[in-house]
Amino acid sequence: MTALSLTNVCKSFGPVEVLKDINLDVEDGEFVVFVGPSGCGKSTLLRVIAGLEDATSGEINIAGEQVNTTPPAKRGIAMVFQSYALYPHLTVRGNMALALKQAKVAKDEIEARVQEASRMLDLGAYLDRRPSELSGGQRQRVAIGRAIVRQPKLFLFDEPLSNLDAALRMNTRIEIANLHRQLSASMIYVTHDQTEAMTLADKIVVLRDGRVEQIGSPMELYNDPANQFVAGFLGAPSMNFLPAARVTDGDPRTLGIRPEDITLSAEGQLKGRVTHVEHLGGDTNLIVDADGLTLTVRLFGQSNVAVDETIGLGFAPEKAYYFDAEGQRVR
Amino acid sequence: MHKARTNPINLFAMHGALILYTIIALFPVFVILINSFKTRKAIFREPLALPDADTFSLIGYQTVMKQGDFFLYFQNSLIVTVASLFFVLLFGAMAAFALAEYRFKGNLWMGLYLALGIMIPIRIGTVAILEMMVATGLVNTLWALILVYTAQGLPLAVFILSEFMRQVSDDLKNAGRIDGLSEYTIFFRLVLPLVRPAMATVAVFNMIPIWNDLWFPLILAPAEETKTLTLGSQVFIGQFVTDWNAVLSALSMAILPVLILYVIFSRQLIRGITSGAVK
Ligand SMILES: Nc1ncnc2c1ncn2[C@@H]1O[C@H](COP(=O)(O)OP(=O)(O)OP(=O)(O)O)[C@@H](O)[C@H]1O
Ligand SMILES: [Mg+2]
Numbered sequence: 001m002t003a004l005s006l007t008n009v010c011k012s013f014g015p016v017e018v019l020k021d022i023n024l025d026v027e028d029g030e031f032v033v034f035v036g037p038s039g040c041g042k043s044t045l046l047r048v049i050a051g052l053e054d055a056t057s058g059e060i061n062i063a064g065e066q067v068n069t070t071p072p073a074k075r076g077i078a079m080v081f082q083s084y085a086l087y088p089h090l091t092v093r094g095n096m097a098l099a100l101k102q103a104k105v106a107k108d109e110i111e112a113r114v115q116e117a118s119r120m121l122d123l124g125a126y127l128d129r130r131p132s133e134l135s136g137g138q139r140q141r142v143a144i145g146r147a148i149v150r151q152p153k154l155f156l157f158d159e160p161l162s163n164l165d166a167a168l169r170m171n172t173r174i175e176i177a178n179l180h181r182q183l184s185a186s187m188i189y190v191t192h193d194q195t196e197a198m199t200l201a202d203k204i205v206v207l208r209d210g211r212v213e214q215i216g217s218p219m220e221l222y223n224d225p226a227n228q229f230v231a232g233f234l235g236a237p238s239m240n241f242l243p244a245a246r247v248t249d250g251d252p253r254t255l256g257i258r259p260e261d262i263t264l265s266a267e268g269q270l271k272g273r274v275t276h277v278e279h280l281g282g283d284t285n286l287i288v289d290a291d292g293l294t295l296t297v298r299l300f301g302q303s304n305v306a307v308d309e310t311i312g313l314g315f316a317p318e319k320a321y322y323f324d325a326e327g328q329r330v331r
Numbered sequence: 332m333h334k335a336r337t338n339p340i341n342l343f344a345m346h347g348a349l350i351l352y353t354i355i356a357l358f359p360v361f362v363i364l365i366n367s368f369k370t371r372k373a374i375f376r377e378p379l380a381l382p383d384a385d386t387f388s389l390i391g392y393q394t395v396m397k398q399g400d401f402f403l404y405f406q407n408s409l410i411v412t413v414a415s416l417f418f419v420l421l422f423g424a425m426a427a428f429a430l431a432e433y434r435f436k437g438n439l440w441m442g443l444y445l446a447l448g449i450m451i452p453i454r455i456g457t458v459a460i461l462e463m464m465v466a467t468g469l470v471n472t473l474w475a476l477i478l479v480y481t482a483q484g485l486p487l488a489v490f491i492l493s494e495f496m497r498q499v500s501d502d503l504k505n506a507g508r509i510d511g512l513s514e515y516t517i518f519f520r521l522v523l524p525l526v527r528p529a530m531a532t533v534a535v536f537n538m539i540p541i542w543n544d545l546w547f548p549l550i551l552a553p554a555e556e557t558k559t560l561t562l563g564s565q566v567f568i569g570q571f572v573t574d575w576n577a578v579l580s581a582l583s584m585a586i587l588p589v590l591i592l593y594v595i596f597s598r599q600l601i602r603g604i605t606s607g608a609v610k
Contacts, residue, residue, distance in 0.1 A: 047505070050505075050509060052505050052508060052509075071508075072505075072508045072509045073508065073509060073510065073511030074511075077509070078509065079505070079506070079509050081502035081505070081506060082502065083500055083502045083503075084502075085500060085502035085503045085505070085506040086506075087503070087506075087507075087520075087521065088524070088525070089520065089524060098510050098512075099509070099510035099511055102510055102511035102512060103511060146506075146510075
């Protein structure tokens with residue numbers, strides 16, 4: 001069964017079209033990640049799904065039911081916000097229990113669900129504290145717990161990790177992945193961090209300017225991008241783009257090559273001067289200036305190439321992607 | 332810690348300035364208080380002297396107690412002030428919430444229209460108000476005053492509060508909506524506690540002019556049983572003779588409730604600022 005399906009969903013704020021003709025299906029138990037640059041409409045799409053904004057046109061179905069006019073609380077969804085949005089006047093227990101109380105769930109059932117969620121999230125010791133007495137990571141877990149206790153058909157996460165520091169972000173990311181496995185619930189997750197997108201997703205939806213650019217599994221998008229935007233957006237460091245004429249005379253297309261697919265070779269297709277070297281231990285990034293073109297090269301392991309050295313760069317022709325003048329992939 | 336705050340010279344200068352300001356601000360109150368406990372002669376001979384065994388007298392307070400029903404006036408003033416503040420805050424906050432939270436046609440114009448009242452003194456409409464009160468039979472009731480003061484306080488309240496409500500996190504309100512809270516619960520339980528400092532500010536701004544007003548009580552509710560304290564005290568100020576003892580005593584007693592209300596609101600003000608909000 002499909003947990004969510006969007007059909008031709010559009011959203012405008014006055015004259016500004018923010019979402020344009022979105023079509024999307026989320027299968028039961030699937031982890032879907034929305035990525036895209038800032039301002040592309042990810043949060044707006046999530047809020048339309050949640051019912052916090054009305055869609056201007058189009059149809060929203062959750063678990064087979066049309067919910068266009070259903071209020072948020074009745075849609076069977078739960079949402080985790082970037083700013084946690086915990087109720088400051090309630091304890092952790094109160095925060096988690098509120099939605100159930102509103103839905104008139106029996107008292108012992110509420111208590112059982114709160115206990116279960118706090119066990120999963122390690123919050124047992126904090127149940128009687130207020131949000132202001134918790135650390136950032138604990139608050140984020142409470143926000144997730146508040147979503148879990150509702151046993152929703154669909155979880156919505158809006159950049160839940162962007163207020164956490166790097167180490168905590170990684171831990172919480174793993175926790176969310178575990179949670180998804182344990183609950184086997186459908187989840188939609190918004191982020192503009194592509195590591196989060198690649199590591200968590202069953203399916204990635206790439207958005208740009210309110211339009212879906214491509215939908216697919218992380219590896220599909222990485223190996224087979226539909227256009228230049230998707231190719232450049234996924235993968236770090238991002239793909240190099242150069243006029244194909246630099247390699248083949250008279251070719252009008254744009255050539256894309258991933259930094260990790262470029263190798264050092266004296267008789268390679270390109271030549272350039274190293275302007276900067278980043279040693280990451282596990283691998284090494286070179287920034288190379290090839291006659292006015294800046295290329296990024298990712299070498300595995302450690303390398304002793306020095307700044308200002310002139311090097312030859314080569315790549316296997318089957319690793320190259322070609323794009324036409326509109327940025328569409330040419331196969 | 333800020334360096335400036337630990338520097339003793341700065342600390343001294345800061346406290347000195349504040350103490351000086353406090354003395355200047357409190358001086359008139361102080362003079363009223365000490366003179367209310369002196370005989371009439373002593374008030375004029377040495378207005379700044381403290382009352383001593385010779386000059387001490389409660390004659391002013393006795394006059395006030397005997398003259399008219401002082402406690403009734405007192406009670407009227409209190410009812411009018413508290414009720415007006417309550418309605419200003421309630422309706423002001425509700426209107427502000429609607430303006431800040433909901434997108435509807437004419438939202439901006441409605442906001443401007445409501446704010447326009449800040450610039451137009453309500454006293455310009457006195458005649459019309461009086462006619463209206465006569466027509467509705469509200470003359471010489473406390474409701475007449477409460478309604479007028481509520482109308483008078485609303486523009487500024489809406490203006491200030493809507494600005495603050497815009498700053499309350501959208502995520503928090505949306506979380507409430509997803510959890511199934513009604514818009515009223517979101518307003519009363521989530522938003523109002525977070526704008527408490529602004530509410531206290533509005534309350535303090537509105538309280539003093541209402542408490543001290545002479546104009547509307549004189550016009551709309553001059554009857555004996557609806558007289559406010561300010562109006563009641565006027566009997567001691569005559570065209571030819573003024574009973575200064577009584578005036579000063581009445582004023583001293585009038586200060587007290589305002590002071591108490593102020594303490595309550597300023598507590599709220601500080602608590603609101605220090606309580607943790609969203610993040
Ligand atoms: N209430 C609103 N009124 C008018 N325009 C809005 C409103 N909310 C969002 N927008 C516009 O819609 C566009 C998409 O906003 P949205 O918040 O969905 O972006 P986003 O993809 O979540 O960005 P970010 O990654 O920065 O969170 C933005 O250009 C924004 O200016
Ligand atoms: Mg966003």
